[in-house]
Amino acid sequence: MKFIQKTLILILLTTLSVKADQGYNLWLNYQKLTDPVSLKEYTGLLKSIHFDSNNSTQQVAAKELQNAFGILTGKDLPSNRSMESGSVVLLKESALKALQINQQVPDNADGFIIKQVTVQNKQIILISSQSDIGLLYGTFAFIKQLQLQKRLTGLNISESPKIQHRILNHWDNLNRTVERGYAGFSLWNWHTLPGYIDKRYIDYARANASVGINGTVLNNVNANSLILTHEWLLKVKALADAFRPYGIKVYLSARFTSPIEIGKLKTADPLNEDVAQWWKDKANEIYKLIPDFGGFLVKANSEGQPGPQDYGRTHTDGANVLARALAPHQGILMYRAFVYANEIPEDRAKQAYNEFTPLDGKFDKNVMVQVKNGAIDFQPREPFHPLFGALPKTPIMAELQLTQEYLGMSTNLAYLSPLFKECLDSDTYAKGKGSTVAKVIDGSLDGHNISGIAGVANIGNDINWCGHPFAQSNWYAFGKLAWNYSLSSEEIASEWIKMTFNTDASTLQAISQMMLQSRETIVNYMTPLGLHHIMSWSHHYGPGPWIKDKPRADWTSVYYHQADKNGIGFDRTSSGSNATAQYFPEVAKIFNDVNTCPEKYLLWFHHLPWSYKLKSGESLWDGIVKHYYLGVKEVEQMQNTWDSLASKVDGDIHLQVKQLLKVQHEEAILWRNSCVLYFQSISGLPLPKGLSKPEKDLNYYQNLEYKYVPGI
């Protein structure tokens, strides 16, 4: 016994169930309903499903409902050629009139209604939409009602997505490694494609459709041109065919120099006619294989990727040459604004704005500029990117990161909806108060007719898809917010918990509380009060506030925290880099003034003395240190909460999360001790009273090396 740890015994003794799905089923984790009222209502009211069996999307919708209904209620829901009382009826809007059904269906191809109505004296559940995919969305929304054990009587739901293109970005390499991927290998098994369609491809599409995601960029933005060769396009086509019934369009990251690398041209100059023709021919070839191909995503002139500037051309030139190849086929070109020059920068946070604002209005109509939520890089917390609202003539996509590159990778519990919403709800003041980032994105602020949002996927071939069981919630939340950014993080968490775990009220409350706090906890023990990018070198795992002397200043931590014996923080005010001026005046004023700048962004915008007095009355130094200690404390609270749920959730999952929280606790302590000791070595100040000194010294932490960190 002496070699067996306590946890291990738990594992050995609790986890033999062959029925456990180990998280594979995600939030579509149907279980027999426990509430007798719901069971009785559903089996009493619902008798059959009526749909157009000639349409593959309606077929899968029916199959989804039948499968869910069967597991939830233990009863069949047979398909029926005619409508009857008790039918769930999938009907395109175009068919309503013929049946004298007078119902208002949203004026949006993806929108739907779900209504209990009486038609020809038959009481039915009507799911209607302008499109087949809208019927599938409606079906999933109806299934959710059943999972959540909602009443059907008087059911009356009408929904439309606020954003048109709701897209996952997979940073998946062709050798199946995933850049910033922490959930195993890439889902895409290129070697066995196109001949072998893995069941996972279908389940991936199902999961996406169930939350309204309608597009996927299959390959890394650091792209390999091989993906555009005919042989690989056949593989892409196989995936597109598999996803199509679920309304998922396929997109590809295009490497700017593909015309040279696979087209054997001498240049990739976007103004060269042969280059333009090459892209047109390539687009034609793709659309012949994949008639509903979504378009290209391009990362150009950023972090060593080739781009138009290599030929003395602008981003507009670069984007437009691809956009024109796609335009005849209704494809879109997503052009990333995450660029920074290779010369030593003035302030990296300012560069995208500086490069892109002069180009506004010069992009073709099917170009969207894709902007990260913040101006640096997916930090635990960043103020919103100043480009939002600053390109009124250009449709802007937000790029959010679901994979936890900077938030503890696969071992930290981080529910990211609060982070996403912090960005989306931010008011840019671009057209006065209420000009939120969300309204920039959805096109309503500037009257664009295309709109989009991208989420960098956290999906790999781990059995549970996302590595950490709770990381699934970020996939879910991204889909829900892309559909409707007005949902609260609480609502989304609540749904996800009920669908993933169970509908027990105390479980819900406990888990919800953990989730809603989780991101702030990570901010506390990683980068409190506006600190940012002080992670370890290259892989971004673990603390590295001491990182300096790298090829570029903005690849170091000392560049970002600017700590010295007098104080800490990056002065981005008018007395510093003046990055604040990139925001609209109302916002600029708030951020620029240390008295109005929200403390959560304090050191992002201000360099302040260690003795600076925070709103709490304590010094900046004390405040920083207390945040670090608080973060660790909060992880301990999560551990206690989770322990209390041992009997409430699936045993396998409980044990997984219990172990992960323990790892997270160790990592939080690592972060706290490293940062506190390092900043103390700079400030020379004592720890606030009552906080115990880290056991080990700074030297110990600085000498830790992390090898083979995943996701590179």
Next chain:
Amino acid sequence: MKFIQKTLILILLTTLSVKADQGYNLWLNYQKLTDPVSLKEYTGLLKSIHFDSNNSTQQVAAKELQNAFGILTGKDLPSNRSMESGSVVLLKESALKALQINQQVPDNADGFIIKQVTVQNKQIILISSQSDIGLLYGTFAFIKQLQLQKRLTGLNISESPKIQHRILNHWDNLNRTVERGYAGFSLWNWHTLPGYIDKRYIDYARANASVGINGTVLNNVNANSLILTHEWLLKVKALADAFRPYGIKVYLSARFTSPIEIGKLKTADPLNEDVAQWWKDKANEIYKLIPDFGGFLVKANSEGQPGPQDYGRTHTDGANVLARALAPHQGILMYRAFVYANEIPEDRAKQAYNEFTPLDGKFDKNVMVQVKNGAIDFQPREPFHPLFGALPKTPIMAELQLTQEYLGMSTNLAYLSPLFKECLDSDTYAKGKGSTVAKVIDGSLDGHNISGIAGVANIGNDINWCGHPFAQSNWYAFGKLAWNYSLSSEEIASEWIKMTFNTDASTLQAISQMMLQSRETIVNYMTPLGLHHIMSWSHHYGPGPWIKDKPRADWTSVYYHQADKNGIGFDRTSSGSNATAQYFPEVAKIFNDVNTCPEKYLLWFHHLPWSYKLKSGESLWDGIVKHYYLGVKEVEQMQNTWDSLASKVDGDIHLQVKQLLKVQHEEAILWRNSCVLYFQSISGLPLPKGLSKPEKDLNYYQNLEYKYVPGI
């Protein structure tokens, strides 16, 4: 509908079951028993389980039986502190006497008996062994009886393994890629170790224990010295702790230059005292963490790996310095004989023999030399390695390859038991007739008291562990043959099919036939009549009989097939490289004489004119071509057989295999056409009558390029 292929529709419409395990459960795929006789007998006879609840191995044994019994019968099998009628009793041999049970238990620590006996007027099922792990093996064997619906009355089983160390070799890199791995990423998630014990680690151990595998080398033989640093050893310890209750010992591949790379010594010379001390200290460190650590595996002076020859020392010197570090802890040192010099070789097939035979008797007692089944490299067919029997003073392990490096990777159905047995059953004549390879391996021929066998694992993090559903059978077969090489391939296939699919007789017969034929089919369309190593460059995927002009002659295909306008084959007879002389005279004579050499090895040993007359009466040229065509035909037969089983096996698995067989058929045609066209371009001879010419020309096949083939 027009974009949806037929297969895709099948996928969409048949695979929503959340209960399907997608192959995760392997052969431990318990299902409620369908045979009423068995059900009645089991529930009537079996009432409880009695075991020593203070022992973790007995605990897991009981848990395994309770879990299996519950699913198979739908009834509980509670544990009982006292024996009662109907108890399944786990009892160590040492406890039998006290209870006045007089039963003969095998004189082998891993052996066991399972007997229906009457003790104190109570009828029980007694499982007894000298060891706890023997009780677990006995429990799994008993579960198998239930899965196979065997009668319990009069049950009387006594088993002992013939080979002591039954070890998987994982060629897993620390970045989680797997060399020659075709089933996803490495199982070992080093980043989350040691804190996070994935459920898969336990299920991996369970699966191994269920077939008697008792060791695992965690990392690639092309080793990274990092694994021996303290930080990584803590991760290794976590795995060892997880595996221990299942009797799985952990081993590591040790890089020969570790003393330099992590020990900061200036040399790794095995005769240097500091080096010897470093290995001793390292072994002490390891055993402090892992008291039952198994030992090291070393690949030295082979394919660029460092080794003793770099310091002018011998393999013996290299092996013994590590062996002496392990010896005080009862660890073993496995030293691979897969070596070949970096100079241009005379005949690569001869080198291992030439290097190792002079060293026989010079290895320390805890060294085992690990020899691949054949002298080249895991070909679809090779004659047995001449080293078997040629090192009588040295314990020899056989190294078999479960992963299908040369047999179609993850897309080809290849049941490898016939290949393994072809080697194990070969008669070396080392001590006269009956001196089989198996008897060399098990130590009985030369009276060694340690014995071992290694299987290069085909396991990754794919949900079904092995990529191809049928690849699981090779993990199973390896374990069974390692335990008892006398089992027939038919018996092993039969058990595996029943445990994995179902016990339906017609299903069994059909699948068994497919499996037993499968490897020969691959030989037919890849390398018939003794051809070998004519795969594509580097990754070994697809045909490359035209490969030439590489840095080493023995890295080309033309070196191995030696085809010219007059004939084909590698002359390894006394008139050629004389490799035949490395075998004992009785064997050498058979192989050396074209008239007695089995035709399956013909071109391995003989260079013959295209017109050479085969036993069938047809010319060698016609025979080669017909084999290639036959291979494709046989894949078509497998497809037909499998199609006929659509209603007999799990729908998901059926569809997976159906798709894979289609891919295999295309690959078989690719092989056939490439090889036939290429050899025809050399021989200038027409195809035999009745065989249709390949559609495309040789140039087409030669220009195919395979990018990002997995497993490199």
